[in-house]
Amino acid sequence: MEGTTAETTSGNEGQDFSGNYIENFQNKGVEEFFAGKYVSWEKKGHAFIIHGQHASLEITIIDQDILKFRHGNDGYFEDDFSYAIDPNYEPPLTEYKFEELKASFVIKTAILRCYVSKESLSVKITNLDGTVIHQDEKGYHWQEHKYHGGTINICTKVLHKGEKFYGLGDKTGKLNLIGTKRQLWGTDCYGYGNDTDPVYKNIPFYLGQHSQVGYGIFMDNTFRSYFDFGKERDSVSSFWAQGGEMRYYFIYGPKLLDVTRKYTQLTGKPQLPPKWALGYHQSKWSYYPESVVRKLAEEFRSRKIPCDVIHLDIDYMDGFRCFTWDKKKFPKPHKMIADLKQDGFKTIVIIDPGIKIDKGYKVYEQGRKGDHFCKRMDGALLKASVWPGPCHFPDFTKKRTRKWWGTLYEGLVNDGVDGVWNDMNEPATFEDGTFPNDVRFDYDGHPCSHRKAHNVYGSLMAQATCEGQQRYLDNKRAFTITRSAYAGVQRYASVWTGDNSASWEQLKLANIQCQRLSASGVSFAGSDVGGFIGSPNGELFTRWIQMAVFHPFFRTHSSGDHGDKEPWKFDQQYVDIVRTFIEMRYRILPYIYTVFWQYSTTGLPMLRSLHMEAHIDPETFYREEEFLLGEHLLICPISEEKATSRLMYLPKGVWYNYWTDQLEEGQREIKVDAPLNQIPLFVRAGSIIPEQPVMQYVGEFVIEELTLNFYKPYIDTTSEIYEDRGDGMEHKDGQYLHKTYVSQQTDDLKWKVKQSCEGQYATEYSNYLGKFHGLDGMPSSILVDGQELILEAESVGQVIQVKLPKNFNEILIN
Numbered sequence: 180m181e182g183t184t185a186e187t188t189s190g191n192e193g194q195d196f197s198g199n200y201i202e203n204f205q206n207k208g209v210e211e212f213f214a215g216k217y218v219s220w221e222k223k224g225h226a227f228i229i230h231g232q233h234a235s236l237e238i239t240i241i242d243q244d245i246l247k248f249r250h251g252n253d254g255y256f257e258d259d260f261s262y263a264i265d266p267n268y269e270p271p272l273t274e275y276k277f278e279e280l281k282a283s284f285v286i287k288t289a290i291l292r293c294y295v296s297k298e299s300l301s302v303k304i305t306n307l308d309g310t311v312i313h314q315d316e317k318g319y320h321w322q323e324h325k326y327h328g329g330t331i332n333i334c335t336k337v338l339h340k341g342e343k344f345y346g347l348g349d350k351t352g353k354l355n356l357i358g359t360k361r362q363l364w365g366t367d368c369y370g371y372g373n374d375t376d377p378v379y380k381n382i383p384f385y386l387g388q389h390s391q392v393g394y395g396i397f398m399d400n401t402f403r404s405y406f407d408f409g410k411e412r413d414s415v416s417s418f419w420a421q422g423g424e425m426r427y428y429f430i431y432g433p434k435l436l437d438v439t440r441k442y443t444q445l446t447g448k449p450q451l452p453p454k455w456a457l458g459y460h461q462s463k464w465s466y467y468p469e470s471v472v473r474k475l476a477e478e479f480r481s482r483k484i485p486c487d488v489i490h491l492d493i494d495y496m497d498g499f500r501c502f503t504w505d506k507k508k509f510p511k512p513h514k515m516i517a518d519l520k521q522d523g524f525k526t527i528v529i530i531d532p533g534i535k536i537d538k539g540y541k542v543y544e545q546g547r548k549g550d551h552f553c554k555r556m557d558g559a560l561l562k563a564s565v566w567p568g569p570c571h572f573p574d575f576t577k578k579r580t581r582k583w584w585g586t587l588y589e590g591l592v593n594d595g596v597d598g599v600w601n602d603m604n605e606p607a608t609f610e611d612g613t614f615p616n617d618v619r620f621d622y623d624g625h626p627c628s629h630r631k632a633h634n635v636y637g638s639l640m641a642q643a644t645c646e647g648q649q650r651y652l653d654n655k656r657a658f659t660i661t662r663s664a665y666a667g668v669q670r671y672a673s674v675w676t677g678d679n680s681a682s683w684e685q686l687k688l689a690n691i692q693c694q695r696l697s698a699s700g701v702s703f704a705g706s707d708v709g710g711f712i713g714s715p716n717g718e719l720f721t722r723w724i725q726m727a728v729f730h731p732f733f734r735t736h737s738s739g740d741h742g743d744k745e746p747w748k749f750d751q752q753y754v755d756i757v758r759t760f761i762e763m764r765y766r767i768l769p770y771i772y773t774v775f776w777q778y779s780t781t782g783l784p785m786l787r788s789l790h791m792e793a794h795i796d797p798e799t800f801y802r803e804e805e806f807l808l809g810e811h812l813l814i815c816p817i818s819e820e821k822a823t824s825r826l827m828y829l830p831k832g833v834w835y836n837y838w839t840d841q842l843e844e845g846q847r848e849i850k851v852d853a854p855l856n857q858i859p860l861f862v863r864a865g866s867i868i869p870e871q872p873v874m875q876y877v878g879e880f881v882i883e884e885l886t887l888n889f890y891k892p893y894i895d896t897t898s899e900i901y902e903d904r905g906d907g908m909e910h911k912d913g914q915y916l917h918k919t920y921v922s923q924q925t926d927d928l929k930w931k932v933k934q935s936c937e938g939q940y941a942t943e944y945s946n947y948l949g950k951f952h953g954l955d956g957m958p959s960s961i962l963v964d965g966q967e968l969i970l971e972a973e974s975v976g977q978v979i980q981v982k983l984p985k986n987f988n989e990i991l992i993n
């Protein structure tokens with residue numbers, strides 16, 4: 180075979196098969212092999228296969244703006260099996276053309292042109308304007324590693340001037356990944372910092388933007404993988420994995436927001452969670468015994484700090500045996516959970532993958548009998564230690580084993596447990612960090628080693644957990660949290676960012692990680708509020724709570740070794756502010772629930788970094804703190820000690836300061852007041868933000884009136900509200916309400932709001948309280964479907980309030 184030898188530089192030639200990894204590939208003196216010249220082509224379904232002398236390239240047209248690439252060395256393609264792609268994803272029927280040009284082939288869709296050179300099979304993708312979006316540099320090539328025992332397949336791409344890179348899951352460091360190399364190999368990284376890499380999750384999807392166009396690359400490969408964004412060579416971005424064929428998807432935006440949306444459709448949208456899961460969660464390692472848990476619940480209620488969920492960490496178990504209770508600490512779990520439920524608390528318990536090797540322990544015995552545990556290459560059972568001591572570990576890549584794992588939840592669900600928290604599923608072990616590489620997996624009928632299964636282990640555990648709960652929950656909705664994950668995890672679980680620490684730097688990092696996860700299809704994410712390790716002072720805790728109110732998963736958690744982190748453990752001035760902000764979470768819950776519904780139906784991310792919102796405004800490219808929750812709320816956390824104001828950037832548009840109703844023109848940086856009891860928060864002009872009364876937990880009482888905050892528009896602005904029972908499955912049979920509002924300024928400068936409604940759910944409230952923001956005093960008329968309501972309106976501060984019928988079609992304000 181013909182090969183090209185790259186320049187030799189000193190370097191790492193690679194190491195053994197047993198797990199040590201090969202870090203650097205580009206220009207490291209390793210021989211590189213290329214596809215060679217074009218030989219022939221064929222069509223298969225919606226794919227074109229172009230055969231080169233030494234490798235073949237298969238390009239599948241998934242959609243007008245999504246192309247899938249596979250490279251098969253020596254014309255050999257592996258079984259095209261994926262855990263990431265949503266089995267329910269149906270590629271839309273698209274029109275395309277395949278043409279032969281002089282020096283290349285071109286695939287044309289309504290949006291893209293993809294050229295494949297006959298000389299080298301290298302690829303170039305443009306849009307219809309001819310803007311090159313994505314182009315091979317050296318192009319696809321591979322290396323054979325004699326020590327490693329395998330082939331490493333690599334893509335190198337031209338890095339455009341000023342190109343920016345985002346996404347890639349829960350990575351640390353700056354939001355823009357430019358100039359860094361990242362590794363995906365899920366790792367239990369206790370106390371991680373800004374430079375730690377890899378971390379817990381493995382989401383091989385990134386977004387790139389240059390020349391005002393955005394695109395995404397999803398390398399669907401579960402081996403240890405690498406992404407280099409101009410670190411080794413500043414004119415090149417590249418990605419490769421330690422095994423598996425090169426398979427990746429190219430997704431065109433041009434808006435980054437749409438790249439994430441399309442990626443999420445491909446890898447799956449989540450189900451709606453139970454509404455309470457969007458409330459406030461309190462956790463600690465660990466709350467026990469029962470009396471402590473009961474006391475905790477009482478404290479929340481007597482101090483009137485809203486809370487929906489209490490988490491039980493590993494100490495609730497009997498000697499860390501999964502699916503058991505320590506009956507000394509929790510003599511009557513069923514009764515305790517039922518009593519908590521009476522008081523509005525849901526209980527979540529942790530479950531780890533390690534099953535204690537212990538004769539007579541039911542789960543161990545079943546696992547042995549059912550052949551569910553992972554084995555070493557030569558047939559012995561894998562043994563490794565975690566909390567319970569020496570353990571075996573289920574092979575979650577085996578369908579039968581996932582099913583068995585699901586059945587184990589029957590007991591917990593019958594005990595009343597409402598949700599499950601999966602930890603240690605990188606998988607983590609005490610001896611070597613993770614499993615040895617020779618461990619075998621079923622991989623749903625594609626037997627493989629740990630090298631291939633590692634990065635997907637956590638996701639499959641979460642899937643088994645979620646499906647198991649659902650089986651026993653009847654008509655209720657399952658809720659799962661996982662620490663490790665592969666692409667597509669959002670179909671089954673929410674995530675948290677693991678063992679962070681109590682510092683201002685980490686508050687910032689938590690915000691970046693949550694935005695990044697959102698961009699990577701995983702919106703249902705949160706951090707351990709206040710930091711898992713260490714003790715935040717009252718100010719840091721307060722600022723973290725203020726930020727986390729706007730993150731989709733909202734949980735305080737703490738290692739327990741470093742002081743207490745219940746809201747009332749801080750000085751009274753902080754307790755009062757923290758309470759107000761947790762209350763705020765509950766007030767805006769109808770908005771957050773709607774944003775979740777939008778995510779779950781369209782794939783649009785819940786958190787949107789500023790550069791996603793305003794992707795062509797260069798001012799937003801390096802901003803990493805400001806973010807939007809949904810389309811209409813803009814937040815900028817306070818991440819500096821003793822700050823009482825901060826600078827932030829308002830993207831294009833007109834914005835209302837939430838606290839003062841002051842109007843601000845966007846596309847400029849402003850200084851915002853931020854005394855300890857305020858977080859910079861802006862509302863998009865024209866939006867309609869629903870608010871419910873403060874409650875101590877979701878469903879505490881019947882809501883009689885829903886507040887609608889109308890912010891005066893400058894351009895036509897659409898808002899939505901989605902409602903259903905908040906749990907159960909009836910929404911799938913039409914028991915929901917989806918309201919759409921269009922707010923506009925009419926030609927004669929009146930303000931008109933139209934409401935339309937779809938669905939059959941009967942809301943509990945009987946009317947709205949309309950609050951009109953941005954009016955200059957009392958208007959002369961408020962006509963609701965022709966009826967004049969001005970006499971009933973009152974002004975409260977600068978806001979004009981009036982009761983509105985819930986079924987109005989049109990409001991006209993003059």
Ligand code: MIG
Pocket residue numbers: 463464492493529602603662677678711736737738
């Ligand atoms: O080895 O279950 O990230 O949230 O409290 C530590 C105990 C295991 C790590 C998790 C953390 C949890 C802790 N776990």
